[in-house]
Amino acid sequence: MSLEYRVAAFVVLSVAVMFADSRFDYLDRVRYSLGFLTAPVYWVADTPARISYWIDDVFVSHGDLIEENERLREELLFAQRELQLLAGLATENSRLRALQEASASVDGRVLTAEIINISSSPGSRRVLINRGATDGVLEGQALLDAHGLMGQVVEVLPFTSWVMLITDSRHGTPVQVNRNGERAIARGSRGDIPELELEYVPDTSDIEVGDLLVSSGLGQRFPKDYPVAEVISVVHDRGQPFARIRARPLAQMDRTRHVMLLALSADDSQRIGPSSAAPVWLDTNQQFSSTSIVDQIEEQIDELSAQPHEEVVNPAPESVGLDSPMPSEVADTVPEAPTGQE
Amino acid sequence: MNQRASGRWVIFLSFFVAYLLAIVPFPEWAMNYRPQWVAMVLIYWAMALPYRVGIGFAWTAGLMMDILEGSLLGLNALALAIIAYITLSLHQRLRMFSSLQQSGVVLALIGLHLMMTHWMKIATEQAVASSLLFLLGALSSAFIWPWMFVLLRQMRRSFGVR
Numbered sequence: 001m002s003l004e005y006r007v008a009a010f011v012v013l014s015v016a017v018m019f020a021d022s023r024f025d026y027l028d029r030v031r032y033s034l035g036f037l038t039a040p041v042y043w044v045a046d047t048p049a050r051i052s053y054w055i056d057d058v059f060v061s062h063g064d065l066i067e068e069n070e071r072l073r074e075e076l077l078f079a080q081r082e083l084q085l086l087a088g089l090a091t092e093n094s095r096l097r098a099l100q101e102a103s104a105s106v107d108g109r110v111l112t113a114e115i116i117n118i119s120s121s122p123g124s125r126r127v128l129i130n131r132g133a134t135d136g137v138l139e140g141q142a143l144l145d146a147h148g149l150m151g152q153v154v155e156v157l158p159f160t161s162w163v164m165l166i167t168d169s170r171h172g173t174p175v176q177v178n179r180n181g182e183r184a185i186a187r188g189s190r191g192d193i194p195e196l197e198l199e200y201v202p203d204t205s206d207i208e209v210g211d212l213l214v215s216s217g218l219g220q221r222f223p224k225d226y227p228v229a230e231v232i233s234v235v236h237d238r239g240q241p242f243a244r245i246r247a248r249p250l251a252q253m254d255r256t257r258h259v260m261l262l263a264l265s266a267d268d269s270q271r272i273g274p275s276s277a278a279p280v281w282l283d284t285n286q287q288f289s290s291t292s293i294v295d296q297i298e299e300q301i302d303e304l305s306a307q308p309h310e311e312v313v314n315p316a317p318e319s320v321g322l323d324s325p326m327p328s329e330v331a332d333t334v335p336e337a338p339t340g341q342e
Numbered sequence: 343m344n345q346r347a348s349g350r351w352v353i354f355l356s357f358f359v360a361y362l363l364a365i366v367p368f369p370e371w372a373m374n375y376r377p378q379w380v381a382m383v384l385i386y387w388a389m390a391l392p393y394r395v396g397i398g399f400a401w402t403a404g405l406m407m408d409i410l411e412g413s414l415l416g417l418n419a420l421a422l423a424i425i426a427y428i429t430l431s432l433h434q435r436l437r438m439f440s441s442l443q444q445s446g447v448v449l450a451l452i453g454l455h456l457m458m459t460h461w462m463k464i465a466t467e468q469a470v471a472s473s474l475l476f477l478l479g480a481l482s483s484a485f486i487w488p489w490m491f492v493l494l495r496q497m498r499r500s501f502g503v504r
Contacts, residue, residue: 003397007427010401014420021415022466034409041361041410118367120376120411124469128412155412162412169470190470192370254370 032133035157042128042160046116049257109263110144111135115256116160125168125194125253127151131261132159140221142262148227148250149173149215150259165253166228167194175228176216177207183216186229186247194253196229198245203236205243213247223262349503353395356383356494357403365410374475377483380407380418381425381455385448386494388429389436391503400426414466421458425451441488449484453477 021027117128131137133156143150143163151165166173167188173196176183182205186196201207211231217224229247236243360379368376384403387395404419411418428451429436436447456479463469497503 003427003430006397007423010397010423011420014401014404014416014423017416017419018414018462018466027415031409031415034406038361038406038409041358041365045362045365117365120365120368120373121413121463121469126412157409170467190472 031155032157035132035160039157039159042116046130049116110260111137111263113143113259113261115259119162124170125165125188126154127163127165128160129163129259129261130160132157132161134158137161137261142222142226144226144260144262145251145256145258147252148229149222150249150251150253152221153261165194166251167196167249167253172199173222173228174216174218175213178212178214178227179208180206182206183218184213184245186213189246194249195232196247196249198231198247199242201243201245203241203243207231207234207243207245209234349394349501352497352501352503353387353391356387356497361406361410364407374478375482376479377486378452378455378479380404381422381452382448382483382487382490383494384422384426385429385451386491388426389433390495390498392430392433395426396430397423397426413463414468417459417462417466417468420462421455424458425455428454441491444491445484445487448487449480452483453480456480 017027021031111131113129113131115127116130119126119128127150129143137153137156139153139156141153143152149166151163151168151171153161154164155162164171165188166186169188169190171188173186174183175186175198184198184201184205184207187199189195189197196213198207198213209231212227213229213231215222215224215226215228227250229249231245231247233246234243235245357380360383363379364376380403384395384400388400400422401419404417404422405415407418407422408415432447436444439447456477460469460476464471
């Protein structure tokens, strides 16, 4: 067979494979099996980092250890104090929830993981973690570091998984302003700086520089009330229909190695499947375009209005302990937010 | 031990190292300068041993790259198959070229490879259109080519890969 025919055959084959991979999930099994072949490459590539961590662990002076131990003990004390406060708040919260007959959805199970690689293509912001299907990782699980939300698992391989960071330009994170409950969608910036942009926020919205953005839990991919980002600039341009708001993620995307995977609660894991009814704006297979996002927000509003009333106001008791105004104020602002986003 | 078996070992090792180099984390500012190691190794073997490293080999190598990168299956496979095709049809001329001329051809081939993967990523919505700075990777690949060529040729000769 001549060279031309062979290359034509392989081009056709590639296009077929690409089409099948993007449209259907027949090839997930192939991808998964090939993951066994690529695992050693990652393992070797990560060796220098592992050795340097090992050296750090082994060759450390006694004095340094004592110092670190003391510091950690102090931190633990602080953390425990906060935990005591939280325990009180949690009981109060569950009591209030019980009053409203809303279900408790906060699930604290986590799995620690390490980032072992970052995506090599300049256009995307993804990281590889050292946990895979054998550790029980599922697509859609949220990744956190000690400071905030980092991203979500988009592809699970046998021993590793790809995580799309919230700063990827194809990723949208549903957030709300911690101060007043104003809701928005934070999308990864298209530029070189890893930042978030709040999309389609009306000029009149009350968002200021320094505001803390927490995950709103809408979309049901990310748990509620985890810190996401801090607003660093708000530009009101009269020529533009929306305010331009940029935010810096709180998670230390490019410095941290140790991260946490948040376990999905039992009913969530059913929801995450490819044929799930999870709201579409967090489906990372979809490109966000300006037309589709309006549809998506409308869908979101439809869904919200279809839900019973207590679902809409339940942010109120949760945010009692946080730096937010009185619950009554929050409850007042929240039902208005969807109309503001439209 | 026949030579064919030992030869395969050398080729696989060179690809393994290329994969490693391809995924080793780079600092953010150097991301665009990352040479396309796998494509370069492929160009070398397709030029030196066209009867062993053909389009099918290139396609499989690209499929592995897709898994490593986590990109759409078949994307790198398609690009590498085309690169292999061009190299195979030019291989006799390429062998006669001086190293500078070879670098020029590598610049064009890697540039084409980067363009193809970029277009396909945009078409399949895996990336957003950005500046053309990613083509700097072709420049760094062409710059590294002469050294890599000498190294791989040395390896091929001393292990008797035919």
